[in-house]
Amino acid sequence: TTGKGIDMRSISTDDIAKVEIVRGIPSVEYGDLTSGLVNIERKKGGNDLEARFKADMQSQLFYVGKGIELTDKQFTLNTGIDYLDSKIDPRNNRENFKRVTGSIRAEKRWTNDHWRLAFNSNLNYRGTFENDKNDPDLTPSGAIDSYESSNNALSLAGTLSLNNRKKGFFRSLSLTASASGSWDNIHQEKTVVPSKLSVVPTATQPGVHDAEILPSTYLASLDVNGNPFNAFVKAIATFNYNYRNWFNIIKVGGDWRMNKNYGEGQLYDMRRPISIDITTRPRPFNDIPAEHNLAFFIEEASKLRLGKHRIDITAGLRSASLLNLDNRYVLDGKIYLDPRVNAKWALPRIGERKPLSIELSGGVGWHTKMPDISKLYPDLFYYDLIQLNFFSNENPAVNRMNVRTFVDDLTNYNLKAARNMKWEVRADFSIDDHRLSVTYFREKMTSGFRQGKSYTRYIYNRYSTEGLDPSTMTGPPDLADLTFTPDTILKVQSVHTNGSRILKEGVEFQYSSKRFPIIRTRLTVNGAWFRTTYNNSQPVYKRPSVVIDGRQIRYIGLYNEDDGYIRESFNTNFTFDTDIPRLKLGFSTSIQCMWFTSSQSMWESGVPIAYVNMEGELLPYTDAERNDMILQHLVEPHYENNFKKRTIPIDANINIKVTKKICRDKIALALYVNRLVSYHPDYTLFGNTIRRTSNPYFGMEINFRL
Template identity: 30%
Template sequence: MKKFLLMLLLAGFCIPLGVQAQAPKKVSIEGTVTEYNTKEPIAGCVVSIPTLELWVVTDAKGRFRMPSVTTGSYTIEATCLGYEPLSYKVTITASIGALSLRLKESSLQLNTVTVTAQRGRSINSSSTIDRQAMDHLQATSVKDVMQLLPGVVTSNPDLTSSSYNFIGIRDLNPNMTSVETLGVNSSTVGIYVDGASVKNDASLVGEKATGFGQPVSKGIDMRTISTDNIESVEVVRGVASAEYGNMSAGAVIVKTKQGRTPYEVRVKAVPNTKAVALTKGYALGPDKGFLNVGLDYANAMKDIRTSKDAYDRGTFSVNYSNTFNRDRTPFQFNAKVSGYLSKGTSKPDADDLSQDERKFLDDKSLSLNLNGSWLLNKSWITSLKYVLSHTMTREYARNKALSTFVGVANPGATEPGEGFVEFTPHDYMSDIRNLSMAYYTNAKLMAEVSGRYGKVYNKAMLGAEWSNSGNTGKGQYYEGVRPIQFRPQPFSDIPFMNQMAVFVEEKVTLPVGKTSLTLQAGGRFTYLATDRLNDKWAVDPRFNLKYTIISNRAPKKVRELSLRAGWGIQTTLPGLYTLYPFASYIDNYSLRLPAAGERPAMEAWTTEVTTAEELSNRDLKMQYSKNFEVGVDFEMFGIKGSIAYYNEKMRNGYSTMYTPGVYSYREYNYSGAETPVYIDDPNNPGQKVLGVNGEPLDYETVTKFKRIAKPGNNNKYDKQGVEYTFDFGQIRAIRTSIIVNGAYMQMKNMPDVGVKQLFDLSYNSGKIQINGENVYNPVYGGYDGGKSLQGTAIRKRFNSNFSFITHIPKLRLITSLTVQCVWLDRSRNFKNSGVYYEDAEGNKIYDFEGQVDGTLYKDPDWYMDAAGNVLPFDPSLYDGELGNAFQIYRTTSTNSSLFVQNSFKPYFMANIRITKEIGNIAQISFYANNFTNSRPKMKLQSTGSYRMVNTEMYFGAELKLKF
């Protein structure tokens, strides 16, 4: 595969050189861009020929000149912020000296207004959402925009909870716990803002070790990306270009505003959220560029009756854009400084005296982004594109509460060993703090060569990308009294991590009779510079194919018809915490003495430490997905449509892998009145032991088991489905368009574990009764595939959204009524390996499905003895001398319907949105989700419980002023 991609690279850059002798002649195009009604010149408008990757920006008088254009038939496009894009088809045989392009200002007065997601320009499955669609949707964050994609059902915005503000692509809602447990999360979605990758894998707040747990990052909190200063959002659902890396479930590409705009003030009010925003695009003068400024503030409360749980967000951005050397080799330069401040708080209700816990997270970020393009238009290179970004993020979390651990021993050693410990006060506040200072740097340089050679259109791309991330924060610490069993976790101990990638891509369009074939093939080579992985390379080949049978045909029954397919591998790299986990600790008491005379109560504890090095996994593999899709796009009989089948297989999903271990410590047998002290151990030279009057105390050596939680690759999922969109056009008599979109989606989550790879612990460290004696459990049972009775989890959903969009230009009014229909909603958990039930005669039945008659069981696959030996488990051990010990590890459930399929009847809801313009100065919008309050209860056959479907009734209004 690597050799193939290298050959592809050479071919892409040699094709233009090999055909120069037969290349058509070059001409120039000159013209002006003006406003449609006033005929005033428009400065800063981008005029381009996408097929040739040529572009130019108009000057202060709206003039442009595009030299060295290959003769042929093309579509010339003109785009400018605040105006409707214009496409102009032209056949170029000679130079054009006075091309006039007239743009219409975006307004509801226009005959055509788009408030839905449109098919993207890529040859894969992608959707583009423009500014008008976001205004009509009244989106507060990018998460809200995702509702316009086929197959996505409505969800109400909630800024108070980060768990509701992560995004997934082609994901079913994680209603089943197994979906969340198996790592299906938005960390696999690539987020790109103005060309720069946005990541938070170095932000370790919330990623600290809890016991032995290794939490998995969920990706970018989309609350931090406001929509007010966004021009467009593109969502790539299919196989992405090789330009995009470190993602495996698709990409969200955000483009912010650049150009002149009036002052815009937006005021938004919904039941639990209030928001205000100000944006303005300044024209700095002839050839001096533009300055776009945006400010945003939002306040949200979990419950409007109390401010107990609240969230505040403020964002800002300042973007300077200009194009230099317009007439010869235009150099486009954009410099943006942006940031956000957010604060989430959780405090006691003033009327609830039983609560005394306060939590808050203070999050601040500052980013610098430099990006642009240099159009060289040479035979060997067409353009250079560049991105350089740096982000600093400060997160400060605090949890202050009245501690319930009062007057008890408080071990806190960070080194293994035994020693006396302090006691907590009888009344104190636990004040745990967490400070993260994360830094991200991303640099990308990309060279392109494109043109028409004979009848062949060719575009070759070669690029390199470097990313650096790290954290210098203080980490987890405390103020005042040390909380129970607290250990500091400084983030600055983790080294910075570097990622380097080279990517290449070739796109060729060939004529095939009256049809055409477009092939896009590329690959991405990524190297992760770390000493914690043996396999540091990721190779991602990607292919897309489009066969255009009919294109841009004059008005006939069939105007457009094309077939497309794609296949590729997309890799998500591990984050800092996955590669560099913190040490973990186990504390056991060795001696407990009550107060006696003048001697205070005292306790000695032993600390067992599993170091960060022991918790790392150098055999960790990189998480990747294999993506395949095939689709058809058409426009026939007045209907525009798109249908796509997709199949995505994610493997090596990051998770936690448990391995067993054994450790020992001393328990002393002493209850005298004298105070013991540490003395030299006569039986173990160089070690200390507790003693009285120079004599060692009697003790018993206790052996216990522990589990070591390492990063692993134990998860996988399969996603497949069919997405569809049909635009039936407008019924002119009532000026109403009908659009239907939706999807059939199936998601299968599977624990992918091999022998002795996942050890699930149900170990009781306390004493149990064996043969009439209370002893520590002498065995530790484990499972090759986890102790859970549930194995693979499958969910299926088939939904349709019927949108009725009424647009009345004379009234400057647009309304959309969307009826959401979920025709099928099923979920099922299949049994794990080794699950059985017993019939009336006591026979074990392993081969069954669905409902059973009796209790469900799963036995361990192996066990470990006190010497650390791993031995196979046999059910006869339940009846042996250690029967009580083994019974602890036997998983049981009296729910005989656990593996029955949950199937809901069809359910429906309706949403309405209204947008009205008042002249050129104001716009009023209103929306109501589930305005009929349709929330039927559906029975979960696997548990017998009921669940309400559809979102709660939710409404909001928005006022936008322009001046």
């Protein structure tokens, strides 16, 4: 699904050295992040040869990596390659996934008494492959149904950093550049058996034309060729100045990002489409303009010591804009400003032998999310209305299917960036290696992206074939000789809008104990309560699925309420981590508890506030329309159960993992079982008993370090 993120299966984790979690409102350096920052640092240096094999109920993974570190030359080189073969269900050959990744990473440093210069670069390859063939249990005899996809991606990145070792006003300068491209290919073949008489509209321009009738069975093929390319450049300079107990670091920088797809797009025979319901035409991806994001930022981080108190304040401002846009877009030349502030107050320690440390933190910030290419440049909408349908099995030479094609541009030139405001407060406590953190956050967005609705009025002719005798005809009927009746259709269409209103709030908590010496165990407890309220901030056009005299109701209603819901959940995880160095043995036991999840649809009256008549006029919907024999059907029926709260009770699982090191810690063996013990009690929802089941999940892995 476009615009929704990336396939997590394509990410390799074996070359990761550590993962840093940055809490609070993210720095203005990091763009539109709203939920903290996950900073991944990859392995660097060392001279070990590492290998890993992992197998579980769905996949097998092989990895090998090697590091080279020349200390005297201040040079490191790391390489790694892995192969993953995943089968979600081994019994179903349509569900499989293969991945190959490889990377080469190098770093060179130059150092003198005043400066330290470093350059690191990395070259990465990722390939993913799927090959789904016929399943005899699912495909009729003689039919073809296959799907193949491959993705080959290359990326090259480099960072040049200069640091001042004398700690003057100028501290550092960093330049980062990266480029990545991939070759995505999909090939699908399918035997299509239309369930009804269907036409093949092939026109790409509006107007009247004859269309071909699809055969009762045919073989369709589809190729999708994509070649997305991404480029990124970022520059950051940091400066430092201090005054007595006041320490300051200033960060200034900017970044530019470019996205463009140079692929050919969908390639198929329009006379034999892969689906009879297709409403688009082949569109080359390379016809879509490139997206350019430009941003600048400035930030100051201050540390102030007042006796035993310490106050940290980080304040920054980020600007964001889209380039390379037509002047019809309201985003053209528009600059969004995102101010963000984080503050932390470290109180004096309480007590002497085992002092209690308390930190109070808070932050607030705005975040701007630009629409992606699929929202800025949607596909053209093709609407084909049959004006004449004359068909004879006895005399196919007289068959004629005449269609009027309408082509609409559904681009919303008034589409704006989505703006989100988030604030949070946090308290951190620590004593004797026991740590507790509690955070409350709240964020609100009133301009989120969604598929809104608009309507268009289409006028066409309906030709009458009354009186025509196929047995006496020598050719298809001539439109000029036929009588017709003008007809009008109101069509509801999807268009990207800023119509989503989202309110999120929650409490996150984490407690970690010290490692108790007798049982060599540390307890970590974390969890969260979340509540999300979602609704549509704009009225929506809808046509009820009511059939009158053999046709769907021809009027369209405008409704205030649509798609609103409230979702809530509360979960807690308990992790017992036991380390026994004498036995070179480690145990990890986790208890995952989802105490409850609930959802509730917001009330909808089902009564429109207005309606559209056949002339395309928007008129108020009053009691008179509600009593009209036709217009009364615009009132959508709703049932009380649709708006009742649905609550799912506790869902708990116990997972274990055992790790054993052997051969002087050169080899580590691990066995894990997820859902070893599960608690999923039956529950009743609206008089129905819901039964839940769970199956254990086993896996093992072996790591070598030579």
